[in-house]
Amino acid sequence: MRADRDTRSGGSTRPDARRRLPADPMIGRVLDARYEITDRIARGGMASVYEAHDLRLDRTVAVKVMHPGMGDDEAFASRFVREARAAAKLSHPNVVAVYDQGEDDGAVFLAMELVRGHTLRDTIAREAPMRPARALSLLEPVLAALAAAHRAGLVHRDIKPENVLISEETDGPTRVKVADFGLARAVTAETQHTSTGVLIGTVSYIAPELVIEGRADARADVYSVGVLLFELLTGRKPHAGETPIQVAYKHVHDDVPPPSHEVPGIPPYVDALVARATARATARDRDLRPADAGVLLHQVRRVANALAAGLADDPELTADLALPVHPAEEETEAYDVADWVRETDHEPTTAMRTAPPTRAAAPPVTPGGPAGPPVPRRPRRRRTGLVLRLVLALVLVAALAVGGWWLFEGRYTRTPALVGLTKAAATTRLHHAGLEAKVATAYSDTVPKGQVISSDPDREGKVLDGGTVTITVSRGVEEYAVPKLAGRSLDDAEQALATIKLEVGGPRKRWSETVPEGSVIRTTPKAGTVLRPGHTVTLYVSKGRQPITIGDWEHRDAAKAKATLEKRGLKVDLDYDYDDDVAKGDVVSQSPGAGTTLHRRDTVSLIVSKGPHLVVVPDVRGSGQGSATDELEKAGFKVEVDHYTPYFGLGFVMGQDHAGDKLPFGSTIHIYVS
Known part of the structure; x- marks a missing residue:
């Protein structure tokens, strides 16, 4: 890709392009505190x-x-933002893809996807004329993009090889992408015609109705794709001229020729496809073109299938695509300006079809006259011929002047001053001027609500008699109330803020006992606060x-344990037991x-020690050995028997340990038997 490409907006780059740019x-500037400019890819007449x-x-x-x-210019900037x-x-x-649009210290910019690769212009330079199958494979993604745009109500109006970018992927398939959606329409509306009526800009692919009426629908894109297909197949544009006016003239008055006239062997159904896509708005009704890119894409795929099948001709497909012949289009012997142009080897201009001159009749020949022409009359015939030529030239000049005036001035009405008027007043003024009003709305920081911000065309701009002027009425300052987002998912909340052009801060994560994980707890500022876009x-x-x-x-203090756990939001259940x-x-x-993870209001159970279990030791002295042992064991003690000195073998308890004392349950008591 060369560094002098000046019409792309999608950013197609090649390493050697940057080294040649001044x-x-x-370079180095940061736009909107976000986009750091690193290199210039291309520079054009209106943007870089x-x-x-x-x-x-x-x-x-x-x-x-x-x-x-x-x-x-506020109107231009407003249209640029809207598009x-x-x-x-x-x-x-x-x-x-278009990511962002903004303005930074006077720099109006558009941020979009960067496509690393080259343009279709580079492919044409390397490969054209190319095989029909190859040409259609390049056009299919272009038409797919345009079909999506047409379904969304967008018309590109500037389809050309420079606006078709071809990526050079290293880790995936090569992709074809269409650039300048929206921006092409904004620029065209402002620059398609000057106040003098001279057509400027890219005209090699322009639809005839844009030349004649200055406006177009999806069929204008279809026409441009047809011209592009002709160039892919033949390696040249169908119409050429020394000036843009001459090229525009040919778009209006000349059919796009069959590509097989340039490259023999192209199947008839491919010729028919080109003819169908480029049906003119003058000699042929543009309604004969496919209604939009989606219809043309279907036809292209039918032709591609025929090519893939190796068909040299498909009469049925050719008949389906062929344009009907209108009787008014048959060639006649009428002498018009185009004849004069061809005979005199002049280049045509835009006005040359509007007022054809009258052909001068040749002087009659009288039968039976003298064999040799009289010598004295030769100078008179020569002078008569000169006079006739002079008259013819004057008539031609007058016809061109009148035709040019009508083409570029006479059939137009100037747009009245509308900015600052109310919607009703502006509509009334347009009706008085014989024009229709189409109303659009837009926010404005400077124009009060209900007043006209801009008109299209602008004041003193040209519009066809009885045509439509679009007035943009102010909706006032753009501001929005922060929506209630509590309880909504993060994705929903971000989408809701993006819809009203508010930036998302955070998100900041917080624990919540009532709001489910991933949902919004609250916002700052709170819901209902009115903010401007970008806040x-x-x-x-x-x-x-x-x-x-x-x-x-x-083994730690139970009271402290209970206080600590309750302070952390847990419930504590205490039970007591001897230990x-x-x-x-x-x-x-x-x-x-220990180590278990709980949540607030969960319960922890603690067993608290009441200390050892103490029991009073029964006094079993004087009792028999057996009964004494039973009584002590029943009280929860262990019994050990020792002989009393002197020992007589009588079996009576003469003494014991801890009689009447409190000892831990299960302690051992010694009794002494005589």
């Missing part, structure tokens, strides 16, 4: 395209910046219930155990 003051780094999303993008002064928003809604794999709304998003990990409280090993008031055991 230094640019935009740069490679930039998106600091917010950490990605490489293409940024198209209008040249200084282009964005000063950029419309194009941003168009999501298709064969369309260069930031911070989202606080739930992480779910806060986990609480309990520690090891066994010989754990001091009274300490925790004997806990459930769940």
